[in-house]
Amino acid sequence: MRRLRQLMSPIAILLIWEACSRWGLVDRLLLPPPSQIFIDIGQLLVSGELLQALWASSRRILIGFSIAVVFSVPIGALMARSSLIEDLLHPLVELIRPISPLAIYPLALLWFGLGDGSKIFLIALSCSFPIVLNTYAGVKSIDVALVRASMSLGATPVEIFRRIILPGSLPHIFTGVRIAWGIALIVIIATEMVGAIAGIGHMILDAQQTFEVARVYSGIFVIGALGFLTDFGFRALRRRIMPWYKELSS
Amino acid sequence: MLTKAPAISGDAANFEDVRAARAPVPTIDVRDVSLEYGAVGQRAAHRILDRISLQAEAGSFHCIIGPSGCGKSTLLSILAGYVRPTTGEAKMGGEPITAPAPNRVMVFQNPTLFPWFTVRQNIAFGLTLKAHKGKVDDVQQTVDRLQDLVGLAGFENHYPHELSGGMRQRAEIARALAVDPEVLLMDEPFGALDALTRITMQQEMLRIWEETRKTILFVTHDIAEAVFLADRVVVMSQRPATIKKVVTIDVKRPRRRDAPRIAHLSSTVADLLDLTI
Numbered sequence: 001m002r003r004l005r006q007l008m009s010p011i012a013i014l015l016i017w018e019a020c021s022r023w024g025l026v027d028r029l030l031l032p033p034p035s036q037i038f039i040d041i042g043q044l045l046v047s048g049e050l051l052q053a054l055w056a057s058s059r060r061i062l063i064g065f066s067i068a069v070v071f072s073v074p075i076g077a078l079m080a081r082s083s084l085i086e087d088l089l090h091p092l093v094e095l096i097r098p099i100s101p102l103a104i105y106p107l108a109l110l111w112f113g114l115g116d117g118s119k120i121f122l123i124a125l126s127c128s129f130p131i132v133l134n135t136y137a138g139v140k141s142i143d144v145a146l147v148r149a150s151m152s153l154g155a156t157p158v159e160i161f162r163r164i165i166l167p168g169s170l171p172h173i174f175t176g177v178r179i180a181w182g183i184a185l186i187v188i189i190a191t192e193m194v195g196a197i198a199g200i201g202h203m204i205l206d207a208q209q210t211f212e213v214a215r216v217y218s219g220i221f222v223i224g225a226l227g228f229l230t231d232f233g234f235r236a237l238r239r240r241i242m243p244w245y246k247e248l249s250s
Numbered sequence: 251m252l253t254k255a256p257a258i259s260g261d262a263a264n265f266e267d268v269r270a271a272r273a274p275v276p277t278i279d280v281r282d283v284s285l286e287y288g289a290v291g292q293r294a295a296h297r298i299l300d301r302i303s304l305q306a307e308a309g310s311f312h313c314i315i316g317p318s319g320c321g322k323s324t325l326l327s328i329l330a331g332y333v334r335p336t337t338g339e340a341k342m343g344g345e346p347i348t349a350p351a352p353n354r355v356m357v358f359q360n361p362t363l364f365p366w367f368t369v370r371q372n373i374a375f376g377l378t379l380k381a382h383k384g385k386v387d388d389v390q391q392t393v394d395r396l397q398d399l400v401g402l403a404g405f406e407n408h409y410p411h412e413l414s415g416g417m418r419q420r421a422e423i424a425r426a427l428a429v430d431p432e433v434l435l436m437d438e439p440f441g442a443l444d445a446l447t448r449i450t451m452q453q454e455m456l457r458i459w460e461e462t463r464k465t466i467l468f469v470t471h472d473i474a475e476a477v478f479l480a481d482r483v484v485v486m487s488q489r490p491a492t493i494k495k496v497v498t499i500d501v502k503r504p505r506r507r508d509a510p511r512i513a514h515l516s517s518t519v520a521d522l523l524d525l526t527i
């Protein structure tokens with residue numbers, strides 16, 4: 001029942017949009033009916049263009065995102081555990097973080113060229129901040145009493161890190177990773193609009209320039225669906241690896 | 251054991267006599283322990299504990315009671331090895347206490363169960379550490395036994411957040427008992443429980459203690475709890491904390507909470523705390 005209710009508003013919007021477009025209440029050229037967009041998505045699927053674009057974008061995201069996770073989690077954890085590293089890195093992070101990654105993109109193009117390198121670099125950079133800061137917050141948030149209790153039972157520093165600090169900060173790390181993923185989806189599209197020969201962003205810009213307006217919408221719909229489905233996946237993953245998560249969120 | 255000579259002495263002068271009279275080394279031996287907070291050079295260092303001396307022999311049950319904030323938890327932290335005294339010495343089994351060790355395990359007021367482990371995994375936690383590997387032949391069997399002992403059978407696969415406060419405290423006690431410590435250091439373990447659960451847990455605590463015969467040092471601010479549980483009630487003063495008196499609870503177990511002697515001892519403790527009941 002809840003599911004059905006939650007579906008109501010998107011479906012209503014699509015129906016109203018369809019009607020407005022078909023009855024000429026809006027310019028059909030600028031706002032083609034959703035049915036036409038879905039047909040276009042179907043054609044893109046059949047021709048293989050969609051999967052090709054999706055693959056090009058996903059590959060860049062996955063590489064950049066993985067680099068960010070691999071480096072950011074240890075950096076965030078070290079920052080939280082060592083005041084020296086905290087003092088060295090925290091101001092740096094806070095200084096660079098507010099800079100829009102897109103402002104750095106022209107530089108990235110100079111450094112890494114027009115190909116995948118510049119996109120991957122930008123995604124890795126922009127994904128790093130939420131992961132570093134959330135890991136840092138997660139490790140800091142661990143109840144000292146839990147650490148003391150484990151020490152009292154005879155845990156070594158390595159055991160404390162592996163069995164208390166890591167699982168204890170996992171919910172925060174997970175949140176950071178989810179935020180980073182959202183940022184990656186935003187950044188990839190923008191970067192693919194400059195100097196890319198494949199990818200969803202490229203597909204959208206290309207369609208706009210050849211005035212295939214429905215295709216522009218197709219690209220936007222696909223991004224929306226991708227974001228929605230992957231976040232759904234993240235939540236399923238969280239339930240799986242953190243069945244105890246409820247307590248920390250309440 | 252209640253008829254033995256006093257095991258605790260706040261009096262440094264006859265300390266040696268008491269010690270000489272009894273051959274075995276007391277399990278817990280605190281001598282002239284003082285603790286001050288505040289860096290060197292600071293004008294007024296905070297004195298928390300003032301020359302505390304206290305001994306507890308193996309298998310005894312001591313309750314430490316005092317005004318809130320007086321430093322009774324700090325004393326327990328010293329015994330646990332989290333904090334080093336400024337002067338004086340705390341020993342266990344003749345060895346100075348310098349760091350946390352699994353032969354004396356803390357049980358806290360707010361259960362410190364690990365939220366990411368089930369009850370079963372929490373109880374087994376200590377036994378899966380390097381420090382205790384191979385200590386018991388069968389971890390699962392030991393955990394089963396402890397679950398039964400503390401009355402948690404049937405809840406082994408629950409996560410801590412799915413348990414009531416009393417249940418969590420039972421699991422916490424089982425986790426401490428799993429590593430088979432000599433001493434249980436309990437810091438107001440039932441302080442966060444509702445009144446009815448607390449009474450149940452007090453009875454359970456005595457049952458568990460009678461079955462395991464651990465040496466227990468139990469911090470509380472509840473006079474009735476102290477007098478009901480302990481062999482001896484250690485009454486502490488306001489900060490800087492000194493030991494005002496050690497009251498021996500010479501009442502056989504099982505005790506009735508409304509027995510005249512219990513009431514009398516309760517008012518003795520209350521008087522020492524400058525309270526009237």
